[in-house]
Amino acid sequence: FNLNLMVVGQSGLGKSTLINTLFNKELYPIENDGLETAEQLEEVSEVTIETASSDIVENGVKLHLTVVDTPGFGDCINNIDAWKPIVEEIENRFNIFLEAETRINRTTIVDNRIHALLYFIEPTGHSLTALDIQFLKRVHEKVNLIPVIAKSDTLTEEEIYGFKQRILEDIRNQHIKIFEPPQYEDLDDEESLQITKEMISKIPFAIVGSTQKVQTADGRTVRGRSYPWGVIEVDNDDHCDFIKLRQLLIRDFMEDLKEHTAKVLYENYRTEKLLK
Amino acid sequence: FNLNLMVVGQSGLGKSTLINTLFNKELYPIENDGLETAEQLEEVSEVTIETASSDIVENGVKLHLTVVDTPGFGDCINNIDAWKPIVEEIENRFNIFLEAETRINRTTIVDNRIHALLYFIEPTGHSLTALDIQFLKRVHEKVNLIPVIAKSDTLTEEEIYGFKQRILEDIRNQHIKIFEPPQYEDLDDEESLQITKEMISKIPFAIVGSTQKVQTADGRTVRGRSYPWGVIEVDNDDHCDFIKLRQLLIRDFMEDLKEHTAKVLYENYRTEKLLK
Ligand SMILES: Nc1nc2c(ncn2[C@@H]2O[C@H](COP(=O)(O)OP(=O)(O)O)[C@@H](O)[C@H]2O)c(=O)[nH]1
Numbered sequence: 361f362n363l364n365l366m367v368v369g370q371s372g373l374g375k376s377t378l379i380n381t382l383f384n385k386e387l388y389p390i391e392n393d394g395l396e397t398a399e400q401l402e403e404v405s406e407v408t409i410e411t412a413s414s415d416i417v418e419n420g421v422k423l424h425l426t427v428v429d430t431p432g433f434g435d436c437i438n439n440i441d442a443w444k445p446i447v448e449e450i451e452n453r454f455n456i457f458l459e460a461e462t463r464i465n466r467t468t469i470v471d472n473r474i475h476a477l478l479y480f481i482e483p484t485g486h487s488l489t490a491l492d493i494q495f496l497k498r499v500h501e502k503v504n505l506i507p508v509i510a511k512s513d514t515l516t517e518e519e520i521y522g523f524k525q526r527i528l529e530d531i532r533n534q535h536i537k538i539f540e541p542p543q544y545e546d547l548d549d550e551e552s553l554q555i556t557k558e559m560i561s562k563i564p565f566a567i568v569g570s571t572q573k574v575q576t577a578d579g580r581t582v583r584g585r586s587y588p589w590g591v592i593e594v595d596n597d598d599h600c601d602f603i604k605l606r607q608l609l610i611r612d613f614m615e616d617l618k619e620h621t622a623k624v625l626y627e628n629y630r631t632e633k634l635l636k
Numbered sequence: 637f638n639l640n641l642m643v644v645g646q647s648g649l650g651k652s653t654l655i656n657t658l659f660n661k662e663l664y665p666i667e668n669d670g671l672e673t674a675e676q677l678e679e680v681s682e683v684t685i686e687t688a689s690s691d692i693v694e695n696g697v698k699l700h701l702t703v704v705d706t707p708g709f710g711d712c713i714n715n716i717d718a719w720k721p722i723v724e725e726i727e728n729r730f731n732i733f734l735e736a737e738t739r740i741n742r743t744t745i746v747d748n749r750i751h752a753l754l755y756f757i758e759p760t761g762h763s764l765t766a767l768d769i770q771f772l773k774r775v776h777e778k779v780n781l782i783p784v785i786a787k788s789d790t791l792t793e794e795e796i797y798g799f800k801q802r803i804l805e806d807i808r809n810q811h812i813k814i815f816e817p818p819q820y821e822d823l824d825d826e827e828s829l830q831i832t833k834e835m836i837s838k839i840p841f842a843i844v845g846s847t848q849k850v851q852t853a854d855g856r857t858v859r860g861r862s863y864p865w866g867v868i869e870v871d872n873d874d875h876c877d878f879i880k881l882r883q884l885l886i887r888d889f890m891e892d893l894k895e896h897t898a899k900v901l902y903e904n905y906r907t908e909k910l911l912k
């Protein structure tokens with residue numbers, strides 16, 4: 361089993377931390393020692409593509425998880441072309457698959473296409489920014505889009521609720537397609553449908569990441585962040601939606617993400633390319 | 637007594653909330669219903685200048701506090717000229733004062749010059765961004781600069797410590813002048829010097845703003861933010877540096893801010909202007 365995720369968002373939104381949290385190990389260094397000096401970033405849109413892979417075990421099954429990070433996105437003074445290297449990466453992977461399809465026995469092709477793009481929204485509390493909207497419109501027809509609210513421990517429960525409403529409103533008004541977990545009314549049992557409905561009701565997920573073990577007030581050791589006023593727990597459904605994100609990506613809808621990529625997004629790309 | 641503050645920073649960093657917290661009343665609407673639609677902000681740098689004034693009482697003395705907000709700064713896809721309207725506003729106020737000086741009896745001039753600029757740094761945890769540095773270099777010789785870490789409840793105590801070090805390092809390397817509370821070794825008593833030293837050691841201040849009254853776990857009613865994992869208190873020195881900011885601006889160094897503006901920043905501007 362393999363799954364290819366891409367993470368996109370401005371520097372400092374906790375992307376590396378989230379990748380490590382999903383893998384449950386330190387894969388990406390959390391660069392706290394400052395990024396490239398500001399001069400380098402000043403005028404030019406400098407987005408780089410970095411890939412890391414590791415195996416994780418889910419329900420006794422080994423999953424080869426690949427994550428493509430995109431540092432530099434939105435970090436310049438002029439971000440007009442920030443979207444380009446990312447769209448290029450998604451399309452390159454489609455092209456590689458297209459070439460492989462025309463030559464080799466199809467069952468031996470490795471699927472390196474991006475199965476889902478996690479887009480990190482800054483927790484401003486207001487609504488989507490111009491850069492968010494420009495980027496999402498550039499990618500939503502090429503990849504399964506999963507927008508998440510980064511560092512959601514910045515917002516109170518009330519603020520998260522309002523923020524999610526406004527984000528969904530922007531997504532609707534701008535006609536942006538985001539991945540929606542399919543509900544197989546006639547196939548799934550009542551409990552699975554209920555879990556899916558609940559998951560859908562939380563989109564966009566408000567996430568918090570951490571690989572650090574901390575002590576809660578009542579003595580439990582959990583993954584979380586320790587503040588003078590309290591401890592936020594990553595794996596606690598009352599504190600954030602991390603568990604729901606992990607369930608969507610790895611436990612419940614991995615096959616749907618890969619299938620939709622192969623049968624819809626890739627096919628549309630292939631058709632468009634062949635028509636040119 | 638009057639004091640003119642300007643606040644600058646990207647949307648969603650809590651500027652309006654902080655202004656209200658300083659005034660201890662709702663002066664600026666907290667725009668949670670979404671800003672202008674993204675199309676308007678897309679290409680053009682749309683920074684607007686908004687002024688609000690109110691009287692606050694400090695130690696039984698009435699202070700007329702004016703705050704100039706600068707919504708739109710850094711909110712576009714291309715922010716190359718975001719600094720311009722702000723520098724223009726600072727210089728316009730210098731020009732107005734310059735003209736008034738040449739005509740009226742000096743003791744009746746109203747001082748509308750900006751006495752301090754609070755620059756809101758996004759709590760990424762990394763270091764200053766290209767936009768931060770470009771802006772600070774454009775204004776540090778025209779106004780007293782007070783950089784603050786916005787929404788500092790996003791960061792743990794450890795992260796705040798490291799972040800402050802890296803910010804100060806960037807400021808040094810980029811030769812950016814920030815306001816430093818003067819220490820009058822021979823004039824002040826031991827206690828005042830100690831308070832000043834402690835204040836300086838906290839710069840850049842890590843601030844949290846709120847006008848909401850919330851209940852702490854031990855039953856006190858405080859200004860703060862209530863999360864499922866705990867309550868952060870705005871007026872608690874162990875939780876953030878808001879009190880220190882308020883003390884610097886209003887209780888301890890207001891006269892120094894105004895004096896430095898009048899005798900150094902304005903004089904340099906006036907000399908430069910007359911030489912052209
Ligand atoms: N408040 C909060 N801080 C986080 C979270 N995840 C990571 N951080 C912190 O944010 C800073 C930047 O994280 P990093 O993963 O390097 O962000 P990246 O630049 O997007 O890769 C570090 O100090 C992290 O400890 C989170 O969920 N909530």
Ligand SMILES: Nc1nc2c(ncn2[C@@H]2O[C@H](COP(=O)(O)OP(=O)(O)O)[C@@H](O)[C@H]2O)c(=O)[nH]1
Nearest residue numbers: 485514647648649650651652653667787844845
């Ligand atoms: N975590 C946190 N959130 C804050 C703080 N101050 C304000 N907010 C929230 O951040 C959001 C934006 O605040 P606002 O004052 O409108 O920001 P502005 O766009 O910079 O004027 C609102 O949901 C506020 O409640 C703070 O100190 N910490």
